[in-house]
Amino acid sequence: MKILVVGGGGREHALVWKIAQSPLVETLYCAPGNPGIAELAELVPLNVEDVDGLCAFALEKGIDLTVVGPELPLTLGIADRFKAAGLTIFGPSQAAAQIEGSKGFSKDLMAKYGIPTAAYARFSERDQAVAYVKAQGAPIVIKADGLAAGKGVILAQTLEEAVQAIDEILVDGVFGEAGKSLVIEEFLYGEEASFFAFTDGKNILPLASAQDHKQIFDGDKGPNTGGMGAYSPAPVVTDALYQRIVDEVVQPTIDGMAAEGCPYCGILFVGLMIDGEKIRVLEYNARFGDPEAQPLLSRMKSDLVPILRDCARGELTTRALEWHEGAAVCVVLAAAGYPASVRKGDAISGLTAANALEGVQVFQAGTALCEGQLVTAGGRVLGVVGRAADVPAAIERAYAGVAQIRFDGAQWRRDIGQKALRRLQSS
Template sequence: MKILVVGGGGREHALVWKIAQSPLVDKVYCAPGNPGIAGLAECVAIAADDIDGLLAFAREMAIELTVVGPEVPLTLGIVDRFQAAGLEIFGPSQAAARIEGSKGFSKDLMAKYGIPTAAYRSFTDRDAAVAYIREQGAPIVVKADGLAAGKGVIVAMTEEQAVAAVNEIMVDAVFGSAGASVVIEEFMEGEEASFFAFTDGKNILPLASSQDHKRVFDNDEGPNTGGMGAYSPAPVVTEALTAEVLDTIVRPTIEGMAAEGCPYSGILYVGLMIAGGKARVVEFNARFGDPEAQPLLMRMKSDIVPVLQSIARGKLTQGSLEWHDKAAVCVVMASGGYPGSFEKGYEIKGLEDAAKIDDLMVFHAGTTLKDARIVNHGGRVLGVTGLGASVAEAIEKAYLGVQAIGWEKVHFRKDIGRRALHR
């Protein structure tokens, strides 16, 4: 079969890498793709948010399954458009993608269906938001309502930081229209983890556990990013906690979405805060996490294509997934200055050396070709992902890869996976 993967980041490289291994697949296309993906699939110069262009291409090439990587095309309604044209596509509808596209929608859903999360209020008025901050005190969390590439969440340790965040989002409009409304939440103590589940809107198929590292600097310091590294499995997510999350969070969410008239199909990402053996929801995403997809897909033993296809058809019957016993760790190599401004166009050296390391994959994210050389082009540039018999061995393997690669002003965290070692 012919498959089209939409997107051009590290998550999409991992998806293409996994999909291309399926005996069911003859050809993989990726739009727009990147230089790393080009070694596995035919890259097509169509932007991920060009729904008309993607639909025309899928029709012309008789694509049998389209897999959507990033959130933006989902919130623009790519799934609805493809389904209306009679094409099979994996991902939630535009209405269901609001679970990520609007923090206010997702919080209201959780409140209505008794899903554990932080106390919150939504605001469209700046002064009312500031008054609420003064009333509640700090620490407190300020979130832009809409999509902000993983950067629209500010954990404010003082009231002044919280007020400054509101001003940046609502007055300075640093996230554009995504900040027309803000959600202000209670600060939750605990350890974060990422929980993923495939669903066709009724049936649920959980994935292995993983943990992301959101902050840009070591020891979880500095501003939030799209993610600086991830590992799987995450020891903090025990078997008992997995059962509890499925029972108290995932199933009520899927049932609640159906009751709201926007059944959820695709992969549901649940960002968890775990304290005292109990989990509460930090956020939902309507797609695979990035960088969690990289270690998860490297550990996945099962063929992913039948799962994606069955969900696209609304008939998920598979009861479990097989996983490799090995642990996986992904270290994100970023452009210096990320998540703020950074310089592009530096040649990336050492990719060929890293490719010779066993049990290591270098997933491309923000790379492009310039004069036949691979250069940095985005904030998060590479996801260097290693396998090992334990998390400790996988950390060692990933950093072996990181040490082989370099470019001017490269930045990466040196403590990815450390929390797992403490357990």
């Protein structure tokens, strides 16, 4: 098969790394890719939003399957464009991608189909939104309706913070078009988890559980990021909760999307808040999580390509995935200034030494080559994954990999996986 992966971050490096292992793959392309991906696939100099250019390339090369990594091309309708051209593509339609592209759409879907979530209201007028938060009190959650690169959610601890967030989104326009309207939600308590399922629009194939770390600093402090690390499996998702998530969240979501006339095909990412026996949905994403994809794909034993192909064709029959025993932990190394103004161009060293360690795999994200030297070129630069027989050993391996890598201004959390350890120790 000739396969094209769309994207150039850590998630896409992990996808390319896993896809390249399939005996079904004849030729592998990635657009635009990154220097790490270039070691596994032929890079195509096309941006993810160039839907027409990507379609023309796929037609020219006779691509058998296109796999879309990031959310932007999905919300731009890349799946519709490819299918209209007779191409096979893994990813939801533009209408179905609203599940991520509009938080208002997703909240209304959950309310209509009885999917557990936080109480909410939608606003596009500043004064109405301010009146609502004053009536509800704090803490409270303010969300830009559209895509904001994982940074459009403000957990306001005080009314002053809530009003400031409303002003930044609706008045100052810090998130541009994504902030033309907003969703205000009840603040939920508990522990977050990430849950993924492949689907062909009707049948579902759940993956192992995972947990992300959104805040920039240890102890879940500081501003939200796109994700500073992740691990799989997540002990907060017990076997009983796993089945309930499938039955009470994932299947009703897929059934609801079909009933709305926009069947969902691809991978569904459900962000959950778990509080004891309570399960509530925080958000949906229309693609693999980043960084969750890195530990999940590192643990996946099954061949990924047939599953992607069967979902894209509407022919998903696989009933269970095979996983490597143990756990995987991913630590993200971010550039100086992240998640605000990011410094670029710092030289990176130590990747060869890190990758040489047993059970360690480094996935590149915000990297570039400058006169033969690997340098930082984005906010989240690298994802260092350690896989081992258990969570403590996986943590040790991931941080052993981190210790080998150097670039000026590098920042990373030192507590990735500690929530899993505490749960395992108390069980």
